[in-house]
Amino acid sequence: MVAKQAAIRTFGLTKAYGDILALFNLDLEVSRGEVFGFLGPNGSGKTTTIRLLLDFIRPTSGRAEILGLDTRKHAFDLRRRVGNLPGDFMIYPQLTVDAFFKLCSGGRPGGMERARTLAERFGLDPGRKVGTLSSGNRQKAGLVQSLMHDPELVILDEPTSGLDPLVKEEFYGLVDEEKGRGKTIFLSSHVLPEIERICDRVGIVREGRLIAVEKVDSLKRHKRRRMAVTFAMPVPGAALNWGADGAVEVLASGNDHLELSIPEGSVDGVVKILAGLPVADLVFPEATLEEAFMSLYEGPAPQDPGPQVESRGDAS
Amino acid sequence: MKIAIMAVHLRLGMYGSLAWAGGLIIYAAAIVWIYPTVSEVEGMGDYLEAMPEQFRELAGVTDLTQALDEKGFFTFEGFLSTEYMSWFPVLLGIYAITSGAGIVARDAERGALDILLAQPLHRYGLLLTRAVTQIAVLGMLTAVSLVALLVGAALLAEPIGKVDLLYTHAIAFGLIVALYSVAVFWSAVFLRTSRALAVAGLGTVLAYVINVLAPSLGPLGWLEKLSPFAYYESLPLLNTGDVDPFSIIVYSGITLVALAAATRVFEHRDLVS
The missing domain is CATH 3.30.70.1560 (Alpha-L RNA-binding motif)
Known part of the structure; x- marks a missing residue:
């Protein structure tokens, strides 16, 4: 029952680069319709997890499912159903914003119309060349790109990086709307107030290991x-x-x-x-999430080679 | 999606392609323009004879006797072969290798690959769409060269076998595409433009040097056959239009194997540059 409802499931997902363990034995489940925050400092394994989910890199062991489909076997089909905002992305600077959206609209109907609506909402000039955009406006273009196909699941890596407070609020509102429409959002961040503001649950990753998965309120109560x-x-x-x-x-x-x-x-x-x-x-x-987060980061790093999940909240 | 990728590829490479087309036209025009003057200079035969064999090879003169006879160097075809068609695949090969080395590596480096492959597109689809588009661009540049020479010959009223010139360009194009495909393979292997360019460029220079030097290495002369340049001889092609089917097999084989290997590597590797 739960397996059918999961938007994301990973089974012992592990990624090593030589002797360096970027992600170890990740067992994670994100329910459909949930806004899930993936927390951790730089280099903790957040982006590795996202790249594994999107089949950009391949696991050393373990596997993952998105919307019930194996991420490796069904990578092509999943790209029709999943939106993605990579962290610190860049696209051809010579393209206009509108041409960039056209490039990303292939094979999926209705994308351009929604892209233009979202661009207007974010105050993005579609005639500007991507290379002339500020980092914040480029991030807006990336956000629009990730949402323009009305995907069932949106995976966002540091989505509000470079955005000003007003646009951040607009983004938070959009996340709330998407959640209201039954969409699932998986986002990585190290901006704790943001996670606190928009997420239902959080997973905290430390040195490639998942050390907690809980509801935001529940996590704060532990502090x-x-x-x-x-x-x-x-x-x-x-x-x-x-x-x-x-x-x-x-x-x-x-x-x-x-x-x-x-x-x-x-x-x-x-x-x-x-x-x-x-x-x-x-x-x-x-209590703030930051305090809870910091308390989980106090003390020595987990060394136990087994799964490091300390607690799991209810996904409902 | 693939059409959008093609359109963007053409749009981004438009100025580069136009510059190469303009360069080729200027080069062809210059060679055609100086031919009447050069053909009347006395002592060119002695000059050619006095050149070291390797230098003559470098200029596309593989057979001195043939070059000096009436169907050789001093004909319009011979001059075109030595001064233009022997260099044409080398020049366009530089462009081909440069563009091939960056085919996916450049996107990986700038972070665009994550956006492109988040769309409903297979990895092999992205690579092959780009490769085919660029091969079409190389084909157009080859056609520009062909037309420039034909127009130049017509303006000078120099008779030239149009079909022979077409076949020479076609085989040169085969060589250029083979060099391009190998560069594409290295791009998929390294996902770093500079590294792919270094390896593909070094390999091409090595192949060219082997082609030039191997015939004078005695028992090691067979090494020449390892070089793709060995299967392109512009002078006999321009004179007779006789295409060696083995050239077509070699160039098609290199292209298919290199592109198949590139897609396989790209399909299975981590997208980390």
Whole structure:
């Protein structure tokens, strides 16, 4: 049942370049209609994964399916159904934007009409030569190209790179619309607020290994959160008993202030303790994906040769 | 999609092709224009005889006796052979190798391959569409050369066998396409234009040198047959129009094998330059 619904499935997907392991044993499933963010710093394996999915490079072992079809055996058919924005792409600078869209429209009906609509929406001049475009406008042309055929799945590598904030918002709106139309979007990024804004789930990859796949909210909840408390009058340290298990860490303390690191599930206890104290101010910001991301990147790199998936959220 | 690829290929290479066409016309016109003057100079036979054999080979004179007789060097055909048709495949070969070396490598380097192959197009479709389009361009340039020489000969009222000239161009075209196809193969192997150009260019120069030097190497004379240049002799072709079918087989064979190997390599390799 789940297999039929998956937009992307990989089975032990591995890519090595000589002794360098670019991607190791990736088992990943992205459901249809989902916006999935693939997170990781440069060189972590994001682009390798995308290039494997698009059959630009071939796996050392393992395999992948897109829309239920093997990516190697059905690469040609899949290109009709999948849109792609490569990272840092370039096309012939002599072509106009419109000619570039025409080049990409072959074999798929209705593409040019949608391309012109999207170009207008992004404020892209179709008469300009690609070589004269700024990096942001070139990225817009790439985005239009990836969406112009109304693909069932769109794979985007760093899609908002070079875009100004207004166009980014336009792009986010477009992603929401596409999701509303049942399309699946798989995007790689290291812009965490963006992932937080548009993605349903994220996969985090580190040194070629998938270390977490979760819903964005769920991932944030796993993060320890900081709380800053200011007291109305001096409070002796002895009055503060956070329990013997050491779950709550005191990051900084004084007679009139306190900074705590609180794990998931301990908030209630902390609030009850503070209720008996003269609290003048309390700052407890929402956990960010960045904090969750950074916490997953703390500590040594995974060395276990087996699959590194620590947790998996519900795809629904 | 393939038509769009062809159109873009032609559009991007348009100025280069036009420049080569113009260059060939100028070169052909210059050779035709100076023939009446050169043909009247006395002592050219002594000059030709005094040249080292390798130099004569380089100028397309493979048989001195034939070159000096009445159907040889001092006829219009002989002069055209020595000064134009022996160099024509070398000149156009340079263009062919340069364009062949970049056929897919240039796109890989600039990042355009990821966009092109995200479209519904087989890898072999992209490579062969480009190759066939460029072979058509090389064919058009060969036709430009043929027409330029025919027009020049007509203006000078020099009689020349039109069919013989056509056959000479056709065999030269076969050689040029063979050189191009080998460059395409190296482009698919390396996905780096500079590396493909270096290997294809070096191989072509080596083949040319072998063709020139091998006949004077005594027992190693058979090495000449390893060079594709050995199957193109402009003077006998221009004089008689007798096409050696083996030339056609060799050039067709090199082209087909090189393009088949190029598509196979390109189809199975990682697209990483």
